Amino acid sequence: MNAEFMQAFEQLGREKGITPEVLFDAIEAALISAYKRNFGSAQNVRVSLDRITGEIHVYARKTVVDNVADSRLEINLNEAKAMDPRYELEDVVELEVTPKNFGRIAAQTAKQVVVQRIREAERGMIYEEFSNRESDIVTGIVQRMEQKNVYIDLGKAEAILGPSEQMPDESYKHGDRLKTYIIEVKKTTKGPQILVSRTHPGLLKRLFELEVPEIHDGIVEIKSVAREPGLRSKIAVHSRDETVDPVGACVGHKGMRVQTIVNELKGEKIDIVKWNVDPAKYIANALSPAKVVSVDVQENDKMSRVIVPDYQLSLAIGKEGQNARLAAKLTGWKIDIKSESQAAQLGNSSGQDPLLAEEELV
Structure with missing residues:
Protein backbone atom coordinates (compact mmCIF):
# COMPACT_ATOMS: atom_id res chain seq x y z
CA MET A 1 0.00 0.00 0.00
CA ASN A 2 1.35 3.41 -0.92
CA ALA A 3 1.32 6.68 1.02
CA GLU A 4 -1.74 8.05 -0.86
CA PHE A 5 -3.64 4.91 0.08
CA MET A 6 -2.82 5.44 3.75
CA GLN A 7 -3.80 9.11 3.64
CA ALA A 8 -7.15 8.18 2.10
CA PHE A 9 -7.78 5.68 4.91
CA GLU A 10 -6.88 8.25 7.54
CA GLN A 11 -9.10 10.95 6.01
CA LEU A 12 -12.02 8.55 5.62
CA GLY A 13 -11.67 7.44 9.22
CA ARG A 14 -11.78 11.04 10.45
CA GLU A 15 -14.85 11.82 8.33
CA LYS A 16 -16.68 8.84 9.80
CA GLY A 17 -15.63 9.59 13.35
CA ILE A 18 -13.08 6.78 13.67
CA THR A 19 -9.70 7.49 15.24
CA PRO A 20 -7.02 6.71 12.58
CA GLU A 21 -4.95 4.72 15.10
CA VAL A 22 -7.95 2.51 15.90
CA LEU A 23 -8.40 1.95 12.17
CA PHE A 24 -4.75 1.03 11.62
CA ASP A 25 -4.73 -1.33 14.62
CA ALA A 26 -7.75 -3.09 13.15
CA ILE A 27 -6.01 -3.41 9.77
CA GLU A 28 -2.94 -4.94 11.42
CA ALA A 29 -5.09 -7.47 13.27
CA ALA A 30 -6.88 -8.37 10.04
CA LEU A 31 -3.57 -8.75 8.20
CA ILE A 32 -2.43 -11.33 10.74
CA SER A 33 -5.51 -13.41 9.96
CA ALA A 34 -4.99 -12.88 6.22
CA TYR A 35 -1.37 -14.04 6.47
CA LYS A 36 -2.26 -17.21 8.36
CA ARG A 37 -5.18 -17.94 6.03
CA ASN A 38 -3.25 -17.44 2.79
CA PHE A 39 0.07 -18.94 3.78
CA GLY A 40 -1.13 -21.80 5.96
CA SER A 41 0.98 -20.71 8.88
CA ALA A 42 0.41 -21.59 12.52
CA GLN A 43 3.19 -19.20 13.52
CA ASN A 44 2.81 -16.52 16.10
CA VAL A 45 3.20 -13.44 13.91
CA ARG A 46 3.13 -9.67 14.21
CA VAL A 47 2.28 -7.30 11.39
CA SER A 48 3.76 -3.82 11.25
CA LEU A 49 2.02 -1.21 9.11
CA ASP A 50 3.92 2.03 8.57
CA ARG A 51 1.44 4.85 9.20
CA ILE A 52 3.09 7.16 6.66
CA THR A 53 4.51 5.06 3.82
CA GLY A 54 2.07 2.18 3.99
CA GLU A 55 4.88 -0.39 4.02
CA ILE A 56 3.94 -3.74 5.58
CA HIS A 57 6.27 -6.16 7.36
CA VAL A 58 5.33 -9.53 8.84
CA TYR A 59 7.42 -10.90 11.70
CA ALA A 60 7.36 -14.41 13.11
CA ARG A 61 7.60 -14.28 16.90
CA LYS A 62 9.55 -17.14 18.49
CA THR A 63 10.30 -17.80 22.13
CA VAL A 64 13.93 -18.56 23.07
CA VAL A 65 14.27 -22.08 24.60
CA ASP A 66 16.95 -24.69 25.31
CA ASN A 67 15.24 -27.47 23.35
CA VAL A 68 12.97 -26.63 20.42
CA ALA A 69 9.70 -28.59 20.40
CA ASP A 70 7.97 -26.59 17.64
CA SER A 71 10.17 -24.64 15.24
CA ARG A 72 7.22 -22.46 14.22
CA LEU A 73 6.93 -21.06 17.73
CA GLU A 74 10.36 -21.56 19.32
CA ILE A 75 14.04 -20.88 18.60
CA ASN A 76 17.16 -22.42 20.16
CA LEU A 77 19.10 -20.20 22.58
CA ASN A 78 22.38 -20.62 20.62
CA GLU A 79 20.70 -19.68 17.37
CA ALA A 80 19.17 -16.63 18.99
CA LYS A 81 22.49 -15.52 20.50
CA ALA A 82 24.10 -15.85 17.08
CA MET A 83 21.65 -13.19 15.93
CA ASP A 84 22.10 -11.01 19.03
CA PRO A 85 24.20 -11.99 22.06
CA ARG A 86 21.80 -10.18 24.38
CA TYR A 87 19.01 -12.76 23.94
CA GLU A 88 18.19 -14.88 27.00
CA LEU A 89 15.80 -17.76 27.68
CA GLU A 90 12.10 -16.82 27.44
CA ASP A 91 12.91 -13.75 25.32
CA VAL A 92 10.95 -13.34 22.09
CA VAL A 93 12.81 -13.14 18.79
CA GLU A 94 11.15 -11.56 15.76
CA LEU A 95 12.12 -12.82 12.30
CA GLU A 96 10.78 -11.10 9.18
CA VAL A 97 8.70 -13.47 7.05
CA THR A 98 6.94 -10.98 4.75
CA PRO A 99 5.81 -12.83 1.58
CA LYS A 100 6.70 -11.19 -1.74
CA ASN A 101 3.10 -10.90 -2.95
CA PHE A 102 1.63 -9.91 0.40
CA GLY A 103 0.99 -6.30 -0.70
CA ARG A 104 -1.99 -7.21 -2.91
CA ILE A 105 -3.57 -9.34 -0.18
CA ALA A 106 -2.87 -6.60 2.35
CA ALA A 107 -4.57 -3.90 0.26
CA GLN A 108 -7.67 -6.03 -0.25
CA THR A 109 -7.82 -6.92 3.45
CA ALA A 110 -7.34 -3.31 4.49
CA LYS A 111 -10.24 -2.19 2.31
CA GLN A 112 -12.52 -4.82 3.85
CA VAL A 113 -11.53 -3.81 7.37
CA VAL A 114 -12.07 -0.12 6.68
CA VAL A 115 -15.51 -0.74 5.18
CA GLN A 116 -16.48 -2.94 8.15
CA ARG A 117 -15.18 -0.50 10.74
CA ILE A 118 -16.95 2.43 9.06
CA ARG A 119 -20.19 0.43 9.02
CA GLU A 120 -19.75 -0.39 12.72
CA ALA A 121 -18.93 3.23 13.53
CA GLU A 122 -21.99 4.50 11.68
CA ARG A 123 -24.19 1.98 13.49
CA GLY A 124 -22.64 3.06 16.77
CA MET A 125 -23.30 6.74 16.06
CA ILE A 126 -26.90 6.01 15.05
CA TYR A 127 -27.39 3.98 18.24
CA GLU A 128 -25.98 6.78 20.39
CA GLU A 129 -28.13 9.39 18.64
CA PHE A 130 -31.40 7.52 19.02
CA SER A 131 -30.73 5.98 22.45
CA ASN A 132 -30.35 9.56 23.70
CA ARG A 133 -33.78 10.27 22.22
CA GLU A 134 -35.69 7.57 24.05
CA SER A 135 -38.98 9.04 25.37
CA ASP A 136 -38.95 11.60 22.57
CA ILE A 137 -40.97 12.12 19.38
CA VAL A 138 -39.59 11.34 15.94
CA THR A 139 -41.17 11.99 12.56
CA GLY A 140 -40.76 9.43 9.82
CA ILE A 141 -42.26 8.06 6.61
CA VAL A 142 -43.98 4.69 6.42
CA GLN A 143 -41.91 2.39 4.19
CA ARG A 144 -43.57 -1.00 4.38
CA MET A 145 -45.69 -3.39 6.42
CA GLU A 146 -44.42 -6.87 7.31
CA GLN A 147 -46.15 -9.39 9.61
CA LYS A 148 -48.30 -6.63 11.13
CA ASN A 149 -45.20 -4.53 11.88
CA VAL A 150 -44.97 -1.07 10.31
CA TYR A 151 -41.45 -0.01 9.26
CA ILE A 152 -40.83 3.73 9.39
CA ASP A 153 -37.92 5.53 7.72
CA LEU A 154 -36.37 8.05 10.11
CA GLY A 155 -33.68 9.17 7.66
CA LYS A 156 -30.56 7.68 9.23
CA ALA A 157 -32.36 4.63 10.61
CA GLU A 158 -35.52 2.57 10.44
CA ALA A 159 -38.03 2.27 13.29
CA ILE A 160 -40.48 -0.55 14.01
CA LEU A 161 -44.06 0.15 15.03
CA GLY A 162 -45.26 -3.16 16.48
CA PRO A 163 -48.90 -4.32 16.48
CA SER A 164 -49.38 -3.59 20.20
CA GLU A 165 -48.11 -0.02 19.71
CA GLN A 166 -50.47 0.79 16.82
CA MET A 167 -53.65 2.76 17.44
CA PRO A 168 -56.87 0.80 16.91
CA ASP A 169 -58.54 1.39 13.54
CA GLU A 170 -55.57 3.47 12.33
CA SER A 171 -54.38 2.42 8.87
CA TYR A 172 -50.86 2.94 7.57
CA LYS A 173 -49.94 3.39 3.92
CA HIS A 174 -46.59 3.65 2.14
CA GLY A 175 -45.47 7.27 2.14
CA ASP A 176 -47.55 8.35 5.15
CA ARG A 177 -45.79 10.88 7.35
CA LEU A 178 -46.10 9.83 10.98
CA LYS A 179 -45.10 11.08 14.42
CA THR A 180 -44.15 8.30 16.85
CA TYR A 181 -42.73 8.00 20.36
CA ILE A 182 -39.43 6.16 20.91
CA ILE A 183 -39.96 3.58 23.65
CA GLU A 184 -36.69 1.62 23.34
CA VAL A 185 -33.48 1.43 21.31
CA LYS A 186 -31.72 -1.95 21.20
CA LYS A 187 -28.25 -2.89 19.97
CA THR A 188 -28.24 -5.74 17.44
CA THR A 189 -25.68 -7.27 15.07
CA LYS A 190 -27.50 -5.58 12.19
CA GLY A 191 -27.45 -2.18 13.82
CA PRO A 192 -29.73 -0.37 16.26
CA GLN A 193 -33.35 -1.55 16.51
CA ILE A 194 -35.63 1.40 17.26
CA LEU A 195 -39.02 0.54 18.73
CA VAL A 196 -41.68 3.24 18.52
CA SER A 197 -45.28 3.70 19.68
CA ARG A 198 -48.45 5.54 18.71
CA THR A 199 -50.31 4.45 21.86
CA ASN A 276 -55.09 20.92 41.91
CA VAL A 277 -53.11 20.07 45.03
CA ASP A 278 -56.44 19.37 46.76
CA PRO A 279 -57.42 15.79 45.77
CA ALA A 280 -61.15 16.54 45.95
CA LYS A 281 -60.90 19.48 43.56
CA TYR A 282 -58.52 17.56 41.28
CA ILE A 283 -60.89 14.58 41.06
CA ALA A 284 -63.81 16.88 40.31
CA ASN A 285 -61.84 18.54 37.51
CA ALA A 286 -60.74 15.17 36.17
CA LEU A 287 -64.36 14.09 35.64
CA SER A 288 -64.85 16.94 33.16
CA PRO A 289 -67.03 17.57 31.19
CA ALA A 290 -69.37 16.34 33.94
CA LYS A 291 -70.33 18.79 36.72
CA VAL A 292 -69.67 17.60 40.27
CA VAL A 293 -71.66 18.44 43.40
CA SER A 294 -69.24 17.10 46.03
CA VAL A 295 -66.27 14.80 46.54
CA ASP A 296 -65.43 12.82 49.69
CA VAL A 297 -61.87 11.47 49.83
CA GLN A 298 -60.31 8.80 52.01
CA GLU A 299 -56.59 9.62 51.99
CA ASN A 300 -55.40 6.32 53.46
CA ASP A 301 -57.11 4.16 50.84
CA LYS A 302 -56.83 6.66 47.96
CA MET A 303 -60.58 6.24 47.46
CA SER A 304 -63.19 8.88 46.71
CA ARG A 305 -67.00 9.16 46.62
CA VAL A 306 -68.26 11.62 44.03
CA ILE A 307 -71.80 12.96 43.91
CA VAL A 308 -73.13 14.43 40.65
CA PRO A 309 -76.53 15.79 39.62
CA ASP A 310 -78.88 13.05 38.39
CA TYR A 311 -78.80 14.33 34.81
CA GLN A 312 -74.97 14.30 34.84
CA LEU A 313 -74.50 10.69 36.01
CA SER A 314 -74.17 9.08 32.58
CA LEU A 315 -71.85 11.87 31.44
CA ALA A 316 -69.65 11.48 34.54
CA ILE A 317 -69.38 7.72 34.06
CA GLY A 318 -69.03 7.96 30.30
CA LYS A 319 -69.64 5.40 27.59
CA GLU A 320 -68.78 1.96 29.00
CA GLY A 321 -67.27 3.74 32.03
CA GLN A 322 -64.62 5.49 29.95
CA ASN A 323 -64.78 8.95 31.57
CA ALA A 324 -64.60 7.58 35.12
CA ARG A 325 -61.86 5.13 34.17
CA LEU A 326 -59.68 7.83 32.61
CA ALA A 327 -60.26 10.17 35.57
CA ALA A 328 -59.10 7.40 37.92
CA LYS A 329 -55.97 6.80 35.82
CA LEU A 330 -55.26 10.52 35.65
CA THR A 331 -55.57 11.18 39.39
CA GLY A 332 -54.41 7.84 40.76
CA TRP A 333 -57.55 7.65 42.93
CA LYS A 334 -60.35 5.09 42.93
CA ILE A 335 -63.58 6.92 42.13
CA ASP A 336 -67.09 5.85 43.10
CA ILE A 337 -69.70 8.00 41.35
CA LYS A 338 -73.24 8.41 42.66
CA SER A 339 -76.11 10.64 41.56
CA GLU A 340 -77.74 12.95 44.13
CA SER A 341 -80.81 10.73 44.36
CA GLN A 342 -78.66 7.61 44.83
CA ALA A 343 -76.69 9.37 47.56
CA ALA A 344 -79.93 10.43 49.23
CA GLN A 345 -81.26 6.87 49.21
CA LEU A 346 -78.00 5.61 50.72
CA GLY A 347 -78.15 8.30 53.37
CA ASN A 348 -81.79 7.58 54.27
CA SER A 349 -81.26 3.83 54.40
CA SER A 350 -78.39 4.28 56.83
CA GLY A 351 -80.12 6.95 58.83
CA GLN A 352 -77.43 9.50 57.93
CA ASP A 353 -77.24 12.57 55.76
CA PRO A 354 -75.65 12.24 52.29
CA LEU A 355 -71.89 12.37 52.24
CA LEU A 356 -70.16 15.72 52.46
CA ALA A 357 -71.35 19.23 52.49
CA GLU A 358 -71.37 20.87 49.10
CA GLU A 359 -68.38 23.06 48.24
CA GLU A 360 -67.25 24.96 45.22
CA LEU A 361 -64.81 22.88 43.24
CA VAL A 362 -62.42 24.43 40.71
Whole structure:
Protein backbone atom coordinates (compact mmCIF):
# COMPACT_ATOMS: atom_id res chain seq x y z
CA MET A 1 0.00 0.00 0.00
CA ASN A 2 1.35 3.41 -0.92
CA ALA A 3 1.32 6.68 1.02
CA GLU A 4 -1.74 8.05 -0.86
CA PHE A 5 -3.64 4.91 0.08
CA MET A 6 -2.82 5.44 3.75
CA GLN A 7 -3.80 9.11 3.64
CA ALA A 8 -7.15 8.18 2.10
CA PHE A 9 -7.78 5.68 4.91
CA GLU A 10 -6.88 8.25 7.54
CA GLN A 11 -9.10 10.95 6.01
CA LEU A 12 -12.02 8.55 5.62
CA GLY A 13 -11.67 7.44 9.22
CA ARG A 14 -11.78 11.04 10.45
CA GLU A 15 -14.85 11.82 8.33
CA LYS A 16 -16.68 8.84 9.80
CA GLY A 17 -15.63 9.59 13.35
CA ILE A 18 -13.08 6.78 13.67
CA THR A 19 -9.70 7.49 15.24
CA PRO A 20 -7.02 6.71 12.58
CA GLU A 21 -4.95 4.72 15.10
CA VAL A 22 -7.95 2.51 15.90
CA LEU A 23 -8.40 1.95 12.17
CA PHE A 24 -4.75 1.03 11.62
CA ASP A 25 -4.73 -1.33 14.62
CA ALA A 26 -7.75 -3.09 13.15
CA ILE A 27 -6.01 -3.41 9.77
CA GLU A 28 -2.94 -4.94 11.42
CA ALA A 29 -5.09 -7.47 13.27
CA ALA A 30 -6.88 -8.37 10.04
CA LEU A 31 -3.57 -8.75 8.20
CA ILE A 32 -2.43 -11.33 10.74
CA SER A 33 -5.51 -13.41 9.96
CA ALA A 34 -4.99 -12.88 6.22
CA TYR A 35 -1.37 -14.04 6.47
CA LYS A 36 -2.26 -17.21 8.36
CA ARG A 37 -5.18 -17.94 6.03
CA ASN A 38 -3.25 -17.44 2.79
CA PHE A 39 0.07 -18.94 3.78
CA GLY A 40 -1.13 -21.80 5.96
CA SER A 41 0.98 -20.71 8.88
CA ALA A 42 0.41 -21.59 12.52
CA GLN A 43 3.19 -19.20 13.52
CA ASN A 44 2.81 -16.52 16.10
CA VAL A 45 3.20 -13.44 13.91
CA ARG A 46 3.13 -9.67 14.21
CA VAL A 47 2.28 -7.30 11.39
CA SER A 48 3.76 -3.82 11.25
CA LEU A 49 2.02 -1.21 9.11
CA ASP A 50 3.92 2.03 8.57
CA ARG A 51 1.44 4.85 9.20
CA ILE A 52 3.09 7.16 6.66
CA THR A 53 4.51 5.06 3.82
CA GLY A 54 2.07 2.18 3.99
CA GLU A 55 4.88 -0.39 4.02
CA ILE A 56 3.94 -3.74 5.58
CA HIS A 57 6.27 -6.16 7.36
CA VAL A 58 5.33 -9.53 8.84
CA TYR A 59 7.42 -10.90 11.70
CA ALA A 60 7.36 -14.41 13.11
CA ARG A 61 7.60 -14.28 16.90
CA LYS A 62 9.55 -17.14 18.49
CA THR A 63 10.30 -17.80 22.13
CA VAL A 64 13.93 -18.56 23.07
CA VAL A 65 14.27 -22.08 24.60
CA ASP A 66 16.95 -24.69 25.31
CA ASN A 67 15.24 -27.47 23.35
CA VAL A 68 12.97 -26.63 20.42
CA ALA A 69 9.70 -28.59 20.40
CA ASP A 70 7.97 -26.59 17.64
CA SER A 71 10.17 -24.64 15.24
CA ARG A 72 7.22 -22.46 14.22
CA LEU A 73 6.93 -21.06 17.73
CA GLU A 74 10.36 -21.56 19.32
CA ILE A 75 14.04 -20.88 18.60
CA ASN A 76 17.16 -22.42 20.16
CA LEU A 77 19.10 -20.20 22.58
CA ASN A 78 22.38 -20.62 20.62
CA GLU A 79 20.70 -19.68 17.37
CA ALA A 80 19.17 -16.63 18.99
CA LYS A 81 22.49 -15.52 20.50
CA ALA A 82 24.10 -15.85 17.08
CA MET A 83 21.65 -13.19 15.93
CA ASP A 84 22.10 -11.01 19.03
CA PRO A 85 24.20 -11.99 22.06
CA ARG A 86 21.80 -10.18 24.38
CA TYR A 87 19.01 -12.76 23.94
CA GLU A 88 18.19 -14.88 27.00
CA LEU A 89 15.80 -17.76 27.68
CA GLU A 90 12.10 -16.82 27.44
CA ASP A 91 12.91 -13.75 25.32
CA VAL A 92 10.95 -13.34 22.09
CA VAL A 93 12.81 -13.14 18.79
CA GLU A 94 11.15 -11.56 15.76
CA LEU A 95 12.12 -12.82 12.30
CA GLU A 96 10.78 -11.10 9.18
CA VAL A 97 8.70 -13.47 7.05
CA THR A 98 6.94 -10.98 4.75
CA PRO A 99 5.81 -12.83 1.58
CA LYS A 100 6.70 -11.19 -1.74
CA ASN A 101 3.10 -10.90 -2.95
CA PHE A 102 1.63 -9.91 0.40
CA GLY A 103 0.99 -6.30 -0.70
CA ARG A 104 -1.99 -7.21 -2.91
CA ILE A 105 -3.57 -9.34 -0.18
CA ALA A 106 -2.87 -6.60 2.35
CA ALA A 107 -4.57 -3.90 0.26
CA GLN A 108 -7.67 -6.03 -0.25
CA THR A 109 -7.82 -6.92 3.45
CA ALA A 110 -7.34 -3.31 4.49
CA LYS A 111 -10.24 -2.19 2.31
CA GLN A 112 -12.52 -4.82 3.85
CA VAL A 113 -11.53 -3.81 7.37
CA VAL A 114 -12.07 -0.12 6.68
CA VAL A 115 -15.51 -0.74 5.18
CA GLN A 116 -16.48 -2.94 8.15
CA ARG A 117 -15.18 -0.50 10.74
CA ILE A 118 -16.95 2.43 9.06
CA ARG A 119 -20.19 0.43 9.02
CA GLU A 120 -19.75 -0.39 12.72
CA ALA A 121 -18.93 3.23 13.53
CA GLU A 122 -21.99 4.50 11.68
CA ARG A 123 -24.19 1.98 13.49
CA GLY A 124 -22.64 3.06 16.77
CA MET A 125 -23.30 6.74 16.06
CA ILE A 126 -26.90 6.01 15.05
CA TYR A 127 -27.39 3.98 18.24
CA GLU A 128 -25.98 6.78 20.39
CA GLU A 129 -28.13 9.39 18.64
CA PHE A 130 -31.40 7.52 19.02
CA SER A 131 -30.73 5.98 22.45
CA ASN A 132 -30.35 9.56 23.70
CA ARG A 133 -33.78 10.27 22.22
CA GLU A 134 -35.69 7.57 24.05
CA SER A 135 -38.98 9.04 25.37
CA ASP A 136 -38.95 11.60 22.57
CA ILE A 137 -40.97 12.12 19.38
CA VAL A 138 -39.59 11.34 15.94
CA THR A 139 -41.17 11.99 12.56
CA GLY A 140 -40.76 9.43 9.82
CA ILE A 141 -42.26 8.06 6.61
CA VAL A 142 -43.98 4.69 6.42
CA GLN A 143 -41.91 2.39 4.19
CA ARG A 144 -43.57 -1.00 4.38
CA MET A 145 -45.69 -3.39 6.42
CA GLU A 146 -44.42 -6.87 7.31
CA GLN A 147 -46.15 -9.39 9.61
CA LYS A 148 -48.30 -6.63 11.13
CA ASN A 149 -45.20 -4.53 11.88
CA VAL A 150 -44.97 -1.07 10.31
CA TYR A 151 -41.45 -0.01 9.26
CA ILE A 152 -40.83 3.73 9.39
CA ASP A 153 -37.92 5.53 7.72
CA LEU A 154 -36.37 8.05 10.11
CA GLY A 155 -33.68 9.17 7.66
CA LYS A 156 -30.56 7.68 9.23
CA ALA A 157 -32.36 4.63 10.61
CA GLU A 158 -35.52 2.57 10.44
CA ALA A 159 -38.03 2.27 13.29
CA ILE A 160 -40.48 -0.55 14.01
CA LEU A 161 -44.06 0.15 15.03
CA GLY A 162 -45.26 -3.16 16.48
CA PRO A 163 -48.90 -4.32 16.48
CA SER A 164 -49.38 -3.59 20.20
CA GLU A 165 -48.11 -0.02 19.71
CA GLN A 166 -50.47 0.79 16.82
CA MET A 167 -53.65 2.76 17.44
CA PRO A 168 -56.87 0.80 16.91
CA ASP A 169 -58.54 1.39 13.54
CA GLU A 170 -55.57 3.47 12.33
CA SER A 171 -54.38 2.42 8.87
CA TYR A 172 -50.86 2.94 7.57
CA LYS A 173 -49.94 3.39 3.92
CA HIS A 174 -46.59 3.65 2.14
CA GLY A 175 -45.47 7.27 2.14
CA ASP A 176 -47.55 8.35 5.15
CA ARG A 177 -45.79 10.88 7.35
CA LEU A 178 -46.10 9.83 10.98
CA LYS A 179 -45.10 11.08 14.42
CA THR A 180 -44.15 8.30 16.85
CA TYR A 181 -42.73 8.00 20.36
CA ILE A 182 -39.43 6.16 20.91
CA ILE A 183 -39.96 3.58 23.65
CA GLU A 184 -36.69 1.62 23.34
CA VAL A 185 -33.48 1.43 21.31
CA LYS A 186 -31.72 -1.95 21.20
CA LYS A 187 -28.25 -2.89 19.97
CA THR A 188 -28.24 -5.74 17.44
CA THR A 189 -25.68 -7.27 15.07
CA LYS A 190 -27.50 -5.58 12.19
CA GLY A 191 -27.45 -2.18 13.82
CA PRO A 192 -29.73 -0.37 16.26
CA GLN A 193 -33.35 -1.55 16.51
CA ILE A 194 -35.63 1.40 17.26
CA LEU A 195 -39.02 0.54 18.73
CA VAL A 196 -41.68 3.24 18.52
CA SER A 197 -45.28 3.70 19.68
CA ARG A 198 -48.45 5.54 18.71
CA THR A 199 -50.31 4.45 21.86
CA HIS A 200 -47.90 5.49 24.64
CA PRO A 201 -49.13 8.30 26.95
CA GLY A 202 -45.73 9.93 26.41
CA LEU A 203 -46.67 10.63 22.78
CA LEU A 204 -49.54 12.85 23.89
CA LYS A 205 -47.31 14.62 26.42
CA ARG A 206 -44.60 15.29 23.85
CA LEU A 207 -47.12 16.55 21.29
CA PHE A 208 -48.36 19.13 23.79
CA GLU A 209 -44.76 20.14 24.56
CA LEU A 210 -44.17 20.71 20.85
CA GLU A 211 -47.41 22.56 20.25
CA VAL A 212 -47.70 24.71 23.41
CA PRO A 213 -44.83 27.20 23.95
CA GLU A 214 -45.85 27.73 27.60
CA ILE A 215 -45.17 24.03 28.29
CA HIS A 216 -41.88 24.12 26.42
CA ASP A 217 -40.83 27.22 28.40
CA GLY A 218 -41.79 25.61 31.72
CA ILE A 219 -44.58 28.07 32.57
CA VAL A 220 -47.24 25.38 32.23
CA GLU A 221 -46.50 21.90 33.57
CA ILE A 222 -48.10 18.60 32.53
CA LYS A 223 -48.85 16.79 35.78
CA SER A 224 -50.46 13.60 34.47
CA VAL A 225 -51.67 11.90 31.29
CA ALA A 226 -54.21 9.10 30.83
CA ARG A 227 -54.95 7.59 27.42
CA GLU A 228 -57.21 5.11 25.76
CA PRO A 229 -55.44 5.36 22.39
CA GLY A 230 -57.53 6.37 19.43
CA LEU A 231 -60.58 6.98 21.61
CA ARG A 232 -60.08 9.49 24.38
CA SER A 233 -57.41 11.02 26.61
CA LYS A 234 -57.19 13.25 29.63
CA ILE A 235 -54.30 15.53 30.51
CA ALA A 236 -53.87 17.46 33.77
CA VAL A 237 -51.99 20.76 33.61
CA HIS A 238 -50.80 23.33 36.13
CA SER A 239 -49.48 26.88 35.70
CA ARG A 240 -46.49 28.19 37.65
CA ASP A 241 -47.62 31.70 36.69
CA GLU A 242 -50.95 32.80 38.19
CA THR A 243 -51.56 35.09 35.22
CA VAL A 244 -51.44 32.19 32.76
CA ASP A 245 -54.46 29.89 32.38
CA PRO A 246 -52.96 26.39 31.84
CA VAL A 247 -56.08 24.97 30.19
CA GLY A 248 -56.48 27.98 27.88
CA ALA A 249 -52.80 27.81 26.90
CA CYS A 250 -53.18 24.17 25.88
CA VAL A 251 -56.44 24.71 24.02
CA GLY A 252 -55.09 27.70 22.12
CA HIS A 253 -56.90 30.45 20.21
CA LYS A 254 -60.16 29.00 18.88
CA GLY A 255 -58.91 25.57 19.92
CA MET A 256 -56.17 25.53 17.28
CA ARG A 257 -53.42 24.05 19.46
CA VAL A 258 -55.38 21.09 20.78
CA GLN A 259 -56.99 20.54 17.37
CA THR A 260 -53.57 20.11 15.78
CA ILE A 261 -52.86 17.32 18.27
CA VAL A 262 -56.28 15.76 17.77
CA ASN A 263 -55.63 15.69 14.01
CA GLU A 264 -52.24 14.05 14.55
CA LEU A 265 -53.92 11.37 16.67
CA LYS A 266 -56.59 10.81 14.02
CA GLY A 267 -59.50 12.27 15.96
CA GLU A 268 -58.71 11.06 19.48
CA LYS A 269 -60.75 13.21 21.90
CA ILE A 270 -58.69 15.09 24.49
CA ASP A 271 -59.94 16.51 27.80
CA ILE A 272 -57.62 19.14 29.28
CA VAL A 273 -58.21 19.58 33.01
CA LYS A 274 -56.73 21.80 35.69
CA TRP A 275 -54.56 20.04 38.24
CA ASN A 276 -55.09 20.92 41.91
CA VAL A 277 -53.11 20.07 45.03
CA ASP A 278 -56.44 19.37 46.76
CA PRO A 279 -57.42 15.79 45.77
CA ALA A 280 -61.15 16.54 45.95
CA LYS A 281 -60.90 19.48 43.56
CA TYR A 282 -58.52 17.56 41.28
CA ILE A 283 -60.89 14.58 41.06
CA ALA A 284 -63.81 16.88 40.31
CA ASN A 285 -61.84 18.54 37.51
CA ALA A 286 -60.74 15.17 36.17
CA LEU A 287 -64.36 14.09 35.64
CA SER A 288 -64.85 16.94 33.16
CA PRO A 289 -67.03 17.57 31.19
CA ALA A 290 -69.37 16.34 33.94
CA LYS A 291 -70.33 18.79 36.72
CA VAL A 292 -69.67 17.60 40.27
CA VAL A 293 -71.66 18.44 43.40
CA SER A 294 -69.24 17.10 46.03
CA VAL A 295 -66.27 14.80 46.54
CA ASP A 296 -65.43 12.82 49.69
CA VAL A 297 -61.87 11.47 49.83
CA GLN A 298 -60.31 8.80 52.01
CA GLU A 299 -56.59 9.62 51.99
CA ASN A 300 -55.40 6.32 53.46
CA ASP A 301 -57.11 4.16 50.84
CA LYS A 302 -56.83 6.66 47.96
CA MET A 303 -60.58 6.24 47.46
CA SER A 304 -63.19 8.88 46.71
CA ARG A 305 -67.00 9.16 46.62
CA VAL A 306 -68.26 11.62 44.03
CA ILE A 307 -71.80 12.96 43.91
CA VAL A 308 -73.13 14.43 40.65
CA PRO A 309 -76.53 15.79 39.62
CA ASP A 310 -78.88 13.05 38.39
CA TYR A 311 -78.80 14.33 34.81
CA GLN A 312 -74.97 14.30 34.84
CA LEU A 313 -74.50 10.69 36.01
CA SER A 314 -74.17 9.08 32.58
CA LEU A 315 -71.85 11.87 31.44
CA ALA A 316 -69.65 11.48 34.54
CA ILE A 317 -69.38 7.72 34.06
CA GLY A 318 -69.03 7.96 30.30
CA LYS A 319 -69.64 5.40 27.59
CA GLU A 320 -68.78 1.96 29.00
CA GLY A 321 -67.27 3.74 32.03
CA GLN A 322 -64.62 5.49 29.95
CA ASN A 323 -64.78 8.95 31.57
CA ALA A 324 -64.60 7.58 35.12
CA ARG A 325 -61.86 5.13 34.17
CA LEU A 326 -59.68 7.83 32.61
CA ALA A 327 -60.26 10.17 35.57
CA ALA A 328 -59.10 7.40 37.92
CA LYS A 329 -55.97 6.80 35.82
CA LEU A 330 -55.26 10.52 35.65
CA THR A 331 -55.57 11.18 39.39
CA GLY A 332 -54.41 7.84 40.76
CA TRP A 333 -57.55 7.65 42.93
CA LYS A 334 -60.35 5.09 42.93
CA ILE A 335 -63.58 6.92 42.13
CA ASP A 336 -67.09 5.85 43.10
CA ILE A 337 -69.70 8.00 41.35
CA LYS A 338 -73.24 8.41 42.66
CA SER A 339 -76.11 10.64 41.56
CA GLU A 340 -77.74 12.95 44.13
CA SER A 341 -80.81 10.73 44.36
CA GLN A 342 -78.66 7.61 44.83
CA ALA A 343 -76.69 9.37 47.56
CA ALA A 344 -79.93 10.43 49.23
CA GLN A 345 -81.26 6.87 49.21
CA LEU A 346 -78.00 5.61 50.72
CA GLY A 347 -78.15 8.30 53.37
CA ASN A 348 -81.79 7.58 54.27
CA SER A 349 -81.26 3.83 54.40
CA SER A 350 -78.39 4.28 56.83
CA GLY A 351 -80.12 6.95 58.83
CA GLN A 352 -77.43 9.50 57.93
CA ASP A 353 -77.24 12.57 55.76
CA PRO A 354 -75.65 12.24 52.29
CA LEU A 355 -71.89 12.37 52.24
CA LEU A 356 -70.16 15.72 52.46
CA ALA A 357 -71.35 19.23 52.49
CA GLU A 358 -71.37 20.87 49.10
CA GLU A 359 -68.38 23.06 48.24
CA GLU A 360 -67.25 24.96 45.22
CA LEU A 361 -64.81 22.88 43.24
CA VAL A 362 -62.42 24.43 40.71
